[in-house]
Amino acid sequence: MKINQNxxxxxxxxxxxxxxxxxxxxxxxxxxxKVIKLGIGDVTQPLxxxxxxxxxxxxxxxxxxxxxxxxxxxxxHVWARQSVADYYKNEMNVVLDIDEITIGDGIGEDxxxxxxxxxxxxxxxxxxxxxxxxxxxTTLMDSNDIIYVPCNEANGFLPTPPDSHSDxxxxxxxxxxxxAAFNFSQLKAWVDYALENNAIILFDAAYERFTSNNDCPRSxxxxxxxxxxxxxxxxxxxTAGFSCIRSxxxxxxxxxxxxxxxxxxxxxxxxxTKYNGANYITQRGLEAALTPQGxxxxxxxxxxxxxxxxxxxxxxxxxxxxFTGGESSPYVWLKCPNGMKSWDFFQYLLDTVQxxxxxxxxxxxxxxxxxxxxxxxxxxxxxxxxxxxxxxL
Amino acid sequence: MKINQNxxxxxxxxxxxxxxxxxxxxxxxxxxxKVIKLGIGDVTQPLxxxxxxxxxxxxxxxxxxxxxxxxxxxxxHVWARQSVADYYKNEMNVVLDIDEITIGDGIGEDxxxxxxxxxxxxxxxxxxxxxxxxxxxTTLMDSNDIIYVPCNEANGFLPTPPDSHSDxxxxxxxxxxxxAAFNFSQLKAWVDYALENNAIILFDAAYERFTSNNDCPRSxxxxxxxxxxxxxxxxxxxTAGFSCIRSxxxxxxxxxxxxxxxxxxxxxxxxxTKYNGANYITQRGLEAALTPQGxxxxxxxxxxxxxxxxxxxxxxxxxxxxFTGGESSPYVWLKCPNGMKSWDFFQYLLDTVQxxxxxxxxxxxxxxxxxxxxxxxxxxxxxxxxxxxxxxL
Numbered sequence: 001m002k003i004n005q006n007x008x009x010x011x012x013x014x015x016x017x018x019x020x021x022x023x024x025x026x027x028x029x030x031x032x033x034k035v036i037k038l039g040i041g042d043v044t045q046p047l048x049x050x051x052x053x054x055x056x057x058x059x060x061x062x063x064x065x066x067x068x069x070x071x072x073x074x075x076x077h078v079w080a081r082q083s084v085a086d087y088y089k090n091e092m093n094v095v096l097d098i099d100e101i102t103i104g105d106g107i108g109e110d111x112x113x114x115x116x117x118x119x120x121x122x123x124x125x126x127x128x129x130x131x132x133x134x135x136x137x138t139t140l141m142d143s144n145d146i147i148y149v150p151c152n153e154a155n156g157f158l159p160t161p162p163d164s165h166s167d168x169x170x171x172x173x174x175x176x177x178x179x180a181a182f183n184f185s186q187l188k189a190w191v192d193y194a195l196e197n198n199a200i201i202l203f204d205a206a207y208e209r210f211t212s213n214n215d216c217p218r219s220x221x222x223x224x225x226x227x228x229x230x231x232x233x234x235x236x237x238x239t240a241g242f243s244c245i246r247s248x249x250x251x252x253x254x255x256x257x258x259x260x261x262x263x264x265x266x267x268x269x270x271x272x273t274k275y276n277g278a279n280y281i282t283q284r285g286l287e288a289a290l291t292p293q294g295x296x297x298x299x300x301x302x303x304x305x306x307x308x309x310x311x312x313x314x315x316x317x318x319x320x321x322x323f324t325g326g327e328s329s330p331y332v333w334l335k336c337p338n339g340m341k342s343w344d345f346f347q348y349l350l351d352t353v354q355x356x357x358x359x360x361x362x363x364x365x366x367x368x369x370x371x372x373x374x375x376x377x378x379x380x381x382x383x384x385x386x387x388x389x390x391x392x393l
Numbered sequence: 394m395k396i397n398q399n400x401x402x403x404x405x406x407x408x409x410x411x412x413x414x415x416x417x418x419x420x421x422x423x424x425x426x427k428v429i430k431l432g433i434g435d436v437t438q439p440l441x442x443x444x445x446x447x448x449x450x451x452x453x454x455x456x457x458x459x460x461x462x463x464x465x466x467x468x469x470h471v472w473a474r475q476s477v478a479d480y481y482k483n484e485m486n487v488v489l490d491i492d493e494i495t496i497g498d499g500i501g502e503d504x505x506x507x508x509x510x511x512x513x514x515x516x517x518x519x520x521x522x523x524x525x526x527x528x529x530x531t532t533l534m535d536s537n538d539i540i541y542v543p544c545n546e547a548n549g550f551l552p553t554p555p556d557s558h559s560d561x562x563x564x565x566x567x568x569x570x571x572x573a574a575f576n577f578s579q580l581k582a583w584v585d586y587a588l589e590n591n592a593i594i595l596f597d598a599a600y601e602r603f604t605s606n607n608d609c610p611r612s613x614x615x616x617x618x619x620x621x622x623x624x625x626x627x628x629x630x631x632t633a634g635f636s637c638i639r640s641x642x643x644x645x646x647x648x649x650x651x652x653x654x655x656x657x658x659x660x661x662x663x664x665x666t667k668y669n670g671a672n673y674i675t676q677r678g679l680e681a682a683l684t685p686q687g688x689x690x691x692x693x694x695x696x697x698x699x700x701x702x703x704x705x706x707x708x709x710x711x712x713x714x715x716f717t718g719g720e721s722s723p724y725v726w727l728k729c730p731n732g733m734k735s736w737d738f739f740q741y742l743l744d745t746v747q748x749x750x751x752x753x754x755x756x757x758x759x760x761x762x763x764x765x766x767x768x769x770x771x772x773x774x775x776x777x778x779x780x781x782x783x784x785x786l
Contacts, residue, residue: 001560001591002512003652007659010666042463047455055674059448062440062637069637070435105498105669112667116534119395120513137666141509167394198394243463244455244673259396266400273403273530274505276498279672280637281448 009140015133015362019346026350035350036385038312038373039358041176041331043241045304048297051240054288058281072277075268076103076249080283083290084234084249094221096251100264102271103278103286106248107206107233112138113274114202114231114250117266120144123167128159130177130363130370132204135170144168150366151178157324157333158186161193169194171220172204174211177363177372178333179325181216187223194229198258201230209239210302211328227253231263238330239298240289247282305330308382309375315386319393330375333360337393345371353388402533408526408755412739419743429778430749431705431766434569434724436634438697441690444633447681451674465670468661469496469642473676476683477627477642487614489644493657495664496671496679499641500599500626505531506667507595507624507643510659513537516560521552523570523756523763525597528563537561543759544571550717550726551579554586562587564613565597567604570756570765571726572718574609580616587622591651594623602632603695604721620646624656631723632691633682640675698723701775702768708779712786723768726753730786738764746781 019039027035061067075081081098088094104110111134120142127135129148139146147166151157157180161169171190174181182190194201201220208218220226232251236242256263288294313326316334323334336345342359349355360370375382412432420428454460468474474491481487497503504527513535520528522541532539540559544550550573554562564583567574575583587594594613601611613619625644629635649656681687702719709716709727716727729738735752742748753763768775 001593001651002515003654003656003659004510004512005652005654007510007654007662010662040463044458044461044463046458046461047452049456052452052456055452056449059440059445059452062634063442063445065437065439068437068439068634070433070437071636105672108669109667117397117400119397122395134666141663141666200394241455241461244465244670246669246672258394259398261396261398261400263396266396269400269403270534273527273534274502276501276639277637279498279639279675281674282672 004141006141006143010137015359019356019358022347022350023356026354033354035354035356036377036381036388037356038377038382038385039356040374040376041358042243042376043238043301044376044378045241045301047241048289048294050291050293050297051285051288055281055285058284062280069280072280072283074272074275074277076101076278077280077283080278080286083287087290088219088221092219092222094219096221097254100251100253102250102252102267103283104248104250104275105246105278106237107204107235108134109246110233110248110250111135111202111204113270114267115142116270116274117263118142118144118168124165126162126166126169128170128172128175129365130360130367131170132172132176133363148364151180152366153322153335156180158182161190165197167197167199169199169201170204171201172206173216174207174325174329176207177331177358177360177367179329179331180333181211181213181328183215184217184223187217187220191220191223191225191229195225199229200256200258200263201226203230203232205232206235206238207329208234209298210306210330212306213328216328221251221253227255229256231256236286236289239302240294241301242285242289245282245285247278247286304379305375308377308379311379311382311386312373312375315390315393321393326375332373332375334371334373336369336371339369342368342371349389352392355385355388397534399534399536403530408752412749412751415740415743416749419747426747428743428747428749429770429774429781431770431775431778432749432751433767433769434751435636435769436631436694437769437771438634438694440634441682441687443684443686443690444678444681447677448674451677455673462673465673465676467665467668467670469494469671470673470676473671473679476680480683481612481614485612485615487612489614490647493644493646495643495645495660496676497641497643497668498639498671499630500597500628501527502639503626503641503643504528504595504597506663507660508535509663509667510656511535511537511561517558519555519559519562521563521565521568522758523753523760524563525565525569526756541757544573545759546715546728549573551575554583558590560590560592562592562594563597564594565599566609567600567718567722569600570724570751570753570760572722572724573726574604574606574721576606576608577610577616580610580613584613584616584618584622588618592622593649593651593656594619596623596625598625599628599631600722601627602691603699603723605699606721609721614644614646620648622649624649629679629682632695633687634694635678635682638675638678640671640679697772698768701770701772704772704775704779705766705768708783708786714786719768725766725768727764727766729762729764732762735761735764742782745785748778748781
């Protein structure tokens with residue numbers, strides 16, 4: 001019996017465990033202090049009624065013999081895939097064939113599962129540093145080599161492609177954790193690099209709807225040539241509040257061929273073999289989320305989070321601290337004052353003003369000396385946290 | 394860029410496509426004839442009200458700021474895992490630690506994803522023939538070798554372990570497609586073989602609640618030694634009617650170590666990395682499905698399907714045709730009369746009495762000459778189909 005020993009290579013990422021432990025310890029020893037969390041990378045605004053009603057109606061359908069359903073299509077219902085195609089056409093002027101769209105359970109799942117299509121071993125993978133930990137963990141599990149591309153103040157946290165060859169490239173824009181978003185020409189440089197190297201870009205578009213700058217693409221398919229080198233992953237978690245419901249979509253262009261294989265055909269084979277289709281109730285929710293009313297409700301929530309982000313960035317500007325993000329993202333990535341290290345700044349904020357953020361070094365070595373604040377808490381809590389920070393920064 | 398060329402090894406399994414095409418062609422040329430489908434491998438009875446109410450309430454919770462939820466635990470909510478632990482204790486007298494239970498989106502997904510834990514290449518995999526196609530496809534995608542174990546009239550479609558060594562063993566009991574169920578001593582022989590060979594049994598228990606014979610185990614963990622060699626996969630699709638909702642659970646015993654690694658720890662690493670947790674609404678549905686009322690409703694549906702299966706097997710007995718299944722399974726596996734081949738019998742039934750079944754050869758070469766009838770249609774339709782079959786068998 002041969003076990004996948006690559007699991008031994010996985011880093012022990014204690015980031016969120018360590019935050020929880022330090023917070024718990026503080027609360028225990030200071031029971032009367034009120035701690036405010038600006039570390040959370042998750043939505044807090046409730047589900048839109050139009051989505052809830054669609055889902056309740058779907059549940060009700062299943063209770064009646066006449067409208068009960070069994071297994072659905074593995075790649076997603078045609079109406080759900082059409083909703084995504086319409087979204088891309090109406091919002092981004094990107095024309096997709098519905099066969100290029102599959103409905104899944106979220107970006108995390110699909111980004112992990114897409115690596116089934118690539119050889120495990122023998123591929124070189126580009127990953128930004130700092131970064132959402134999934135990309136690195138999956139690559140290590142698959143025994144591929146990694147080129148880390150540092151994101152730092154010098155490149156505005158928007159790195160250019162490496163000089164050497166690579167095969168697979170993870171990009172997330174607007175980015176988690178830095179909040180930085182590529183503009184059209186910056187993203188075009190990555191597409192050109194991928195085409196030259198016959199590489200595939202795995203484009204994580206989880207935060208596309210937070211893009212408030214017209215100079216920044218929301219889909220990589222807004223860039224010429226991307227249909228020949230990119231796969232895009234979309235999510236309803238951060239826009240429609242589906243993080244506990246799990247819903248997303250993946251777009252593999254028809255035109256994507258490598259090593260004698262068509263990647264769309266392979267992805268369809270993978271999903272029809274190893275996946276039994278997304279939840280019917282959830283797909284009705286996705287459909288409702290992408291209606292004009294659903295999108296209006298999403299935009300109201302995003303405006304709420306943007307407002308919080310604006311409050312955070314206003315204070316940082318006033319204090320003269322370097323930061324990126326906030327404009328096209330719910331995350332603000334700031335440089336710790338006075339050259340403090342990420343964890344020292346975390347502890348300093350907790351001890352002095354009882355505000356929790358996320359130490360940048362937890363997302364990778366280039367995150368050392370940085371700190372992530374999230375706009376996902378309530379406006380009231382955000383204001384209170386900023387009033388406290390004002391007293392010490 | 395190196396692509397997973399194993400996808401080229403996947404068989405072009407035209408079984409259900411071919412059935413659909415032949416049926417469509419018949420209906421087009423005989424528009425006035427009524428076709429009855431006994432081929433369907435999917436439930437038809439509606440969702441229990443107790444489940445629907447729990448899910449609607451969960452949706453409602455998400456519409457209110459006070460009760461809205463973001464990401465849940467990747468391995469499942471504690472209360473959902475506790476429901477499964479209680480089910481095993483109360484129904485099968487199997488004691489599980491809730492840490493050994495993960496909540497997922499169904500057996501198909503978890504059975505495919507568990508293979509991440511094993512080396513791709515270098516393992517020998519035992520698969521029954523005929524069989525549910527997923528096991529073979531996943532193994533081929535993972536580049537492992539296959540030993541097919543024929544299921545036939547001689548062994549009552551309940552094969553004994555092979556003489557040679559293997560590393561991974563897929564077992565499904567009660568079986569799809571044959572409906573045959575291992576008794577305690579037959580399953581014990583497989584556990585003993587796995588222990589001797591240091592192999593892992595992947596036990597697909599999708600139909601465990603259809604077991605009506607006390608001599609047949611419902612969980613492999615009812616067999617001594619199984620905690621050291623087996624992983625079990627359970628589903629709510631066939632019992633509570635969740636096939637379009639997607640819900641299941643996987644049990645990896647704490648005691649399962651191979652090649653210096655603990656498989657439960659690896660599975661937890663896999664799920665916390667590549668999976669973001671099961672849908673909250675669905676987990677509330679699972680919890681309701683495993684309450685006394687939910688199980689009572691499931692049993693009413695299973696009794697309905699068993700009644701249909703009994704009608705089918707009564708006719709086959711009367712006609713003196715060999716069959717297996719039906720007793721502990723919604724499937725009846727019969728030998729085609731007069732030495733007919735599976736597809737010839739399919740076409741004969743369609744042309745003469747307009748009844749659709751599933752050709753056994755579609756599940757593997759040893760299925761040639763056999764045919765699967767399903768008890769999942771309504772009793773009215775089943776009776777009408779049997780009246781028609783009575784005239785030609």
